[in-house]
Amino acid sequence: MTSPSCTAAQRDGAALRPVLGVTLVAALGGLLFGYDTGVISGALLAIESDFELSAFSSGVVVSSLLVGAMAGAAGAGGLADRHGRRPVLVAAAAIFTVGAVLAALAPSAVVLTAARVVLGLGIGVASNLVPVFIAELAPPRYRGRLVGLNQLMITFGIVLAYVANYALENVTHSWRWMFGLAALPALLFGIGMLLQPESPRWLALNSGQERARAVLARLRGHSDTAALQAELADMAATSTTRGNGARGAGRWRALTARSVRPAIVAGVGLQILGQASGVNTVIYYAPKIFQSSGLGSSSAILATVGVGVVNLLMTPVGMAAVDRFGRKKLLASGAAVMTAALAGLAATLAAGGQNSSCAWLAVLCVVVFVAAVATTLNVVVFIIPSELYPQRIRGTAMSATMFSNWTMNFVVSLTFLTLLDALGGPNTFALYAAVCALLTLFAIRRIPETRGKSLEEIERELASRTA
Template sequence: MTSPSSTVPRTGSAALRPVLGVTLVAALGGLLFGYDTGVISGALLAIESDFHLSPFHSGVVVSSLLVGAMIGAAGAGGLADRHGRRPVLVTAAAIFTLGAALAALAPSAPVLTAARLVLGLGIGVASNLVPVFIAELAPPRYRGRLVGLNQLMITLGIVLAYVANYTLEDVTHSWRWMFGLAAVPALLFGTGMLLQPESPRWLALNGSPERARSILRRLRGHDDAAAADAELAAMTALSPVRRGPTASGGRWRALADRSVRPAVVAGIGLQILGQASGVNTVIYYAPKIFESGGLGSSASILATVGVGVVNLVMTPVGMAVVDRFGRRRLLACGAAVMAVALAGLAATLAAGGQDSSLAWLAVLCVVLFVAAVATTLNVVVFIIPSELYPQHIRGTAMSATMFANWSMNFLVSLTFLTLLDALGGPGTFTLYAAVCALLTLFTVRRIPETRGKSLEEIEREISRTAGATR
């Protein structure tokens, strides 16, 4: 017998237009993620001067965002599974607005630290739910590109933060304006989400199939009502035991269930290995890396700007191919290139030391690494988990996944300078290259291909795989 999901037609470009507007609004959460992450780089010097911060207290101000992101990511999924995706995203917009206002008006370093913690909560919620919300609304044929739009907006947010930092550098109380500007997209995000529909998948499995049908017909086009009805049938064909809200503790326990274990291992393993590859340390500490390779201070900053441009330009390239090339193949190829680039960087640092004749070869290795990250890892890191998890625990599973992401981000950022001091540049980047090689192997062995499949088809396939390995 043909499963209901197999009757869902592969939609054409007409199906993309109605859902694109919803995706763009939701992806404003990614823009805020990027802006609030990147703005501290330009604001910190002025903050240190105004509040007379020690290096330790500066670190507390910076890292409080990551702590908030861990908390926000951990808590968002259970709330979204109980109350829906849209209300929690609206709440995230309110958190972003409050955090921006509090940071802009902060009278002291402790208040600014608290404001950064609040902003981190918003980032944690957005990093968890924006990909899930988009994935649950998107047609299978375009799901990768649409979820990838979130990553593009994160990258754009970082660039906008750099532009704001540069533009406002000489303004009185510049850092307050830098933080306060984030309230504008936060208000747009909240207002826009109030006008968007709830996830039809969440509605279908929580007692509102007719509302789900109406939303699907609008998103897929009223002229293709049969396709929307077939898609709804595929959603509601899931086991009745899995429908409807369950206790939060039950959802967390469900992550250990044998039927979802392959998805959990793939999703969380990707976050741990992806962060352990050193991707963020290369971005955060690029000037220091270039200086250790022999470049002067000014040239190091210029090279870092170039790295940021490469990151922004290459992200749409990954978005353009992810639905054609496939998630697993794209990530495996990208991780292999990342390993080669970091091994080259380690060898260049070992051979060149402070000799500037090899410095630009180090820059080339970093650019190659960032280009590979932007076109592969950064594109799929949110797409893959948003597709893998079963509907009834998708939000909670994404909480566990993004908590792992932010925790590993915090740990790697915290230990990078210590590693650099203990192992030197060659040893540190050789270690990261080995992690990239491990990520390549993990991708081939543990991450299933999800390209072009409905979320229900993916759920069934993973459940069958789990059953076959018992």
């Protein structure tokens, strides 16, 4: 006779196949996130030449994406809680398409900046809702890896951007082609999402049990009525227990509730410290960092491609580890390695001057840092908040979380070059190393372990801590 645990494992295995298909389509939003974030690193040099930009104007072009991302992240959650995850993601695909075309055709820096804001809106929506959508579909056994696919696609998008930068470097109007290429995956994302089901958890809360049961049966890939009914009953019981029907401003007020506070502190704190570690300075300014350490322009761009490849290759390692070792341990260990790598980079820049051997040692420190980020922080940064928040306000809570992410990202990207000029490379990266040390302590003290638990179990456990 088959044991109950084996039966559960078999059901989870059957559920993986249909959910994986939906996840891959949704994760195209992550690919666009990565591509539109990373493409500026190689395009900026040509844009500066074509539009004769000052250092400040270049910073505005780069950071305008983040302004749009803040707005998109802030607004997406409320819309998704009211209208569903799927239609808002379809709208994000349309925004990505319009932004890519507008950027490619931009006749001036002002129009390009506006196009970057539009692209940022799409990124903000995708960063908010893609992890939530996947988490709400996934069986608990595979949820970490499935949500982690979003991060894998982000890193793949960044690598595609770096490769496009390198391949198109000497093409006339190269930066226009770099931006315009993103329109194709944006169209595929939109068409693909139109063919996908709505989140069964959102349906259970807003459209009734019958629609939720039909979608859940499709996603789980089995006809075990008892198992489906048990999962639906758990969703319904949690919604009823925690209060159903928060609307509009009420959802934002609900974020301050005592029962929600541990989740908000963990989710928002992770975003702030994760971004303040300087992780995205490598994505936005890698060629400039490598040039400042002594590499030539072509070598700096090629080294940046190498960094992107490391980021891509190490992400599946983190995906494999996150459901095996748990979110908390993975984050704490990774933040410790990040601290050591940035401290090493600071020491190398302080000792090396502009000689070639020290330049490549600096590249090695950056590679170690990126590898640690890819296997730990970048894998869990979207998984953890997508799991922590109560169903009734999950979209709104993710809006607050991702708004804090993009706001800190904006601050760091806007101030990085200023810090580099004012403090020098060694002191700037020593400062980021100190933030990574704080992130290590935060992970140990404030991040709850969610591995292997249903979203409803996590919600009940966090609420019980403040009861």
